[in-house]
Each structure stands twice: as C-alpha cells, then as structure tokens.
Amino acid sequence: MITAIILINAERTKVNEVAERLADMPEISEVFSVSGNYDVVAVARVAYNDALAELVTNCLQKIEGIEQTNTMLAFKAYSRHDLEAMFSLGGTED
Structure with a gap:
C-alpha cells in the first residue's frame, strides 16, 4: 500500500467544495481543511x-x-493510532 500526503491550494471560495469532492474519492482516506x-x-x-x-x-x-x-510519499509509519477510538465519546467521568 502506498500512502501519499497531498497538500492543496484551492480558490478561497471553493475550499469546502474541493474538500468534499476529495472526500468522495475512494483513493482518498482522509481530508482536512488546514491553516498555513x-x-x-x-x-x-x-x-x-x-x-x-x-x-x-x-x-x-x-x-x-x-x-x-x-x-509527498510516506516511506514509513511510526504511529498506528486508531483515530476513531481516540476520539470516541465513550470516555469516563472523574
């Protein structure tokens, strides 16, 4: 499996549309709107x-x-966190 990180500049008025189109693509596993x-x-x-x-x-x-x-091509993964579990709502109360 080849993993690539694609950094994208988009027209200001189309950032959300671009992100949604990317998210619908089977080859794309995650999409983030970012600052910077x-x-x-x-x-x-x-x-x-x-x-x-x-x-x-x-x-x-x-x-x-x-x-x-x-x-950018990813050569090696150093973290294999399960993001769904990490952000689950099933936390405990103190």
Whole structure:
C-alpha cells in the first residue's frame, strides 16, 4: 500500500467544495481543511505507483477550484493510532 500526503491550494471560495469532492474519492482516506501555506490536506492510499500518478495528474486536475498541489510519499509509519477510538465519546467521568 502506498500512502501519499497531498497538500492543496484551492480558490478561497471553493475550499469546502474541493474538500468534499476529495472526500468522495475512494483513493482518498482522509481530508482536512488546514491553516498555513495550504488550504486542504488529503491522505491518499493506493496499491500502485501508477494509481497514484493517475490520481494526482488526472483525477485531481478535474476538480474545479484546485490551483496547486504538492504530493509527498510516506516511506514509513511510526504511529498506528486508531483515530476513531481516540476520539470516541465513550470516555469516563472523574
């Protein structure tokens, strides 16, 4: 499995639309609107390099509002937190 982090600059008025379109894509596992130099961060997980190339150079190009992307490949995961469990509402009261 190949994991890529895609940093995205979007038109100011289309950030939400871009994020929603990305979230609907099967190759994209997570999408975040962020502060800083980028507007949206997407985490892509694909089986092959060719699938990532297709995603970045063809599929993302068709999303209206994306102005620029910067794609980083993840080499190794150092944390395997279960985010759903980490943010669950089943906490205990003191």
